[in-house]
Amino acid sequence: MEPSCLDSRHLRLSFSAAPTLEAMGGGDRKRGLSVNSAKKRGCSKDTLLSLSDQKRSLSKILREEAAILNVERKSGSGKHRNLWPKAVLEALDDAISNNQWESALKIFGLLRRQRWYEPKSQTYARLLTMLGKVRQIEHARSLFQIMLSEGLKPTLDVYTSLVGAYGYGGFLDRALSIIDEMKTISDCKPDAYTYTILINCCCKLRQFDQIPELLADMSYLGIECTTVTYNAIIDGYGKQECLEEMENKSLSSMLEAGSCLPDVVTMNSIIDAYGNNERIIEMEKWYDEFQHMGIDPDVTTFNILVKSYGKAAMYEKMDSVMKFMKERFFSPSTITFNLIIECFGRVKNIEKMEYYFRLMKVQGFKPNSITYCSLVNAYSRAGFLEKVPAMIRQIDNSDVVLDTAFFNCVINAYGQAGDINIMEEMLLLMKEKKCNPDSITFSTMIQAYRRMGMDEAARELEIMLNDHKTKILKTG
DNA sequence: ATAGGGTTAG
Numbered sequence: 001m002e003p004s005c006l007d008s009r010h011l012r013l014s015f016s017a018a019p020t021l022e023a024m025g026g027g028d029r030k031r032g033l034s035v036n037s038a039k040k041r042g043c044s045k046d047t048l049l050s051l052s053d054q055k056r057s058l059s060k061i062l063r064e065e066a067a068i069l070n071v072e073r074k075s076g077s078g079k080h081r082n083l084w085p086k087a088v089l090e091a092l093d094d095a096i097s098n099n100q101w102e103s104a105l106k107i108f109g110l111l112r113r114q115r116w117y118e119p120k121s122q123t124y125a126r127l128l129t130m131l132g133k134v135r136q137i138e139h140a141r142s143l144f145q146i147m148l149s150e151g152l153k154p155t156l157d158v159y160t161s162l163v164g165a166y167g168y169g170g171f172l173d174r175a176l177s178i179i180d181e182m183k184t185i186s187d188c189k190p191d192a193y194t195y196t197i198l199i200n201c202c203c204k205l206r207q208f209d210q211i212p213e214l215l216a217d218m219s220y221l222g223i224e225c226t227t228v229t230y231n232a233i234i235d236g237y238g239k240q241e242c243l244e245e246m247e248n249k250s251l252s253s254m255l256e257a258g259s260c261l262p263d264v265v266t267m268n269s270i271i272d273a274y275g276n277n278e279r280i281i282e283m284e285k286w287y288d289e290f291q292h293m294g295i296d297p298d299v300t301t302f303n304i305l306v307k308s309y310g311k312a313a314m315y316e317k318m319d320s321v322m323k324f325m326k327e328r329f330f331s332p333s334t335i336t337f338n339l340i341i342e343c344f345g346r347v348k349n350i351e352k353m354e355y356y357f358r359l360m361k362v363q364g365f366k367p368n369s370i371t372y373c374s375l376v377n378a379y380s381r382a383g384f385l386e387k388v389p390a391m392i393r394q395i396d397n398s399d400v401v402l403d404t405a406f407f408n409c410v411i412n413a414y415g416q417a418g419d420i421n422i423m424e425e426m427l428l429l430m431k432e433k434k435c436n437p438d439s440i441t442f443s444t445m446i447q448a449y450r451r452m453g454m455d456e457a458a459r460e461l462e463i464m465l466n467d468h469k470t471k472i473l474k475t476g
Numbered sequence: 477a478t479a480g481g482g483t484t485a486g
Contacts, residue, residue: 129477164477196477231478238479268479303480338481373482408483415484443484 071107081113088114096126101134105143119150125157132165140165156187160194167201172210175201183221190221196229203236208245227260231269238273246273267295268304275308283308299325303336310343318343334365341371345378353378369406376406380413388413392429404435408444415448423448439468 071083071091088111095104108127111117124147131140144162147154154162159182167175175198182188195218202210211233218225230250237246251270254262267290274283287297287305302325309318318340325332337360344353357375360367372395379387388410395402407430414423423445430437442465449458 160477193477200478226477228478233478235479263478265479270479272479298479300480307480333480335481342481368481370482377482403482405483410483412484438483440484445484447485 071110081115083110083114085114085116092123096130099130099134101130101136101139104130105139119147119152121147121152121155121158124152125155125161128158128161128165132161132168135169137165137169137171140169154188156182156189156191156194159188160190160197163190163194164197164201167198168204170205172198172201172205172207190223192218192223192226192229195223196226196232199229200232200236203232203239206240208236208240208242225257225260227254227263227266230254230260231263231265234266235269235273238269238276241273241277243273243277243279246270262290262293262295264295264298264301266290267297268300271301271308272304275304275311278308278312280308280312280314299330299333299336302330303333303339306336307339307343310340313347332363332365334360334368334371337365338368338370338374341378342374345374345381348378348382350378350382350384366400368400369403372400372402373406373409376409376413380409380416385413385417385419402433402435404430404438404441407433407435408438408440411441411448412444415444415451418448418452420448420452420454439465442468 071088088107092104092107092111095101095107104127108123111123124143127143128140131137131143140162144154144158147158159178163175163178166172166178179190179194179198182190182194195214199211199214202208202214215225230253234246234250234254237243237250247270251262251266254260254266267286270286270290271283274280274286283305287301291297302321305321306318309315309321322332322336324330325336337356340356341353341360344350344356353375357367357371360371372391375391376388379385379391392410407426410426411423411430414420414426427437427441427445430441442461446458446461446465449455449461
């Protein structure tokens with residue numbers, strides 16, 4: 001009698017059985033879903049384990065690191081001109097997908113020295129996309145020149161990545177002139193991808209006034225917007241807290257045009273925008289509304305709900321979301337727990353925060369640098385700084401990799417407490433752990449010195465901060 | 477190509 005997982009009718013029914021948020025708040029109402037069928041459905045790979053957790057398992061990370069380092073080492077000496085293609089290409093692949101741009105460029109240099117090397121525009125496109133993401137515009141520019149010098153003709157992909165690199169770097173004019181150049185080349189006419197990337201850049205740079213022109217340009221060229229184009233604009237307005245424009249300009253025109261249907265990303269952007277502004281009624285309204293349009297929530301949706309209820313101090317509802325996920329075999333993720341921990345930490349509810357920290361570990365989710373940032377900040381705010389050293393020792397005995405942001409939190413915590421000596425010790429520890437101090441580290445320490453009346457120390461650091469900034473400008 | 481987690485100051 002048990003319906004099969006492959007039975008589409010059953011799938012549809014079980015999805016449409018999703019209760020409204022009102023019902024979720026109601027708590028212990030029984031769901032009409034048998035454990036067996038739910039388990040089967042839960043096994044459909046996207047619910048049981050979050051994809052990012054699967055993809056980034058520790059062993060995989062370690063393997064990638066080793067492969068990258070191995071190949072990278074060889075790139076230092078000029079000798080290795082006959083390496084196996086597979087090793088080099090895989091290392092390059094891993095470095096690119098982890099955004100390790102320095103390694104990637106080194107490995108690419110090695111690749112170019114191989115006897116079997118053949119320039120491929122796709123490799124250039126992927127490198128350019130990565131350089132855009134990490135804002136290395138200068139490197140993107142010279143990589144493009146290298147490509148031309150190898151006699152490769154830029155493809156549509158390459159041009160599009162270049163548009164992204166300039167756009168995300170804040171050079172919208174340059175990005176636009178590349179699009180103009182593209183229009184003159186028969187195989188490289190800009191398409192919906194190209195324009196969507198540029199529109200997304202405008203959103204991130206808060207240059208919304210440029211968007212109508214781009215849309216007009218598209219329609220003049222006969223390029224149809226896609227769902228992704230609308231999503232980028234909707235999320236852009238939402239992030240800038242322009243909720244009126246988001247709902248009544250972007251979302252309405254999407255729904256009215258009817259040529260692209262909203263999807264779960266549209267839904268998540270909209271409810272995140274209302275949730276972030278603590279407009280819970282509208283958030284819930286849109287959650288139900290999107291479900292009526294046939295769009296099902298995913299783990300990201302639930303994370304957004306958890307975060308929003310937490311921010312609005314509606315802890316029972318936050319609990320209900322967790323309970324609901326459990327009942328429907330939606331696994332939470334590290335992000336879910338990090339959000340809850342951050343939420344209780346913010347209001348100095350140490351007890352609840354530590355409860356969820358334990359629960360997270362019991363349920364097999366590994367805390368990461370972000371988790372520990374929230375803990376340190378909470379201990380600092382609540383005046384429980386004495387808990388921090390034990391925590392650091394505990395991390396030391398684990399394989400958790402800490403980063404610059406974590407140490408910035410620690411340094412800030414001791415700085416706020418006026419504990420200058422420990423603060424300076426933490427800077428040393430930070431360097432020992434191979435985390436580079438950044439401009440936030442310096443500003444944090446400068447503030448601390450100022451508060452303690454240590455103007456000389458503050459001035460010295462200020463000079464270092466300025467040096468640091470000019471260095472960034474030169475390499476960026 | 478788009479959505480969800482942590483860091484300073486102003």
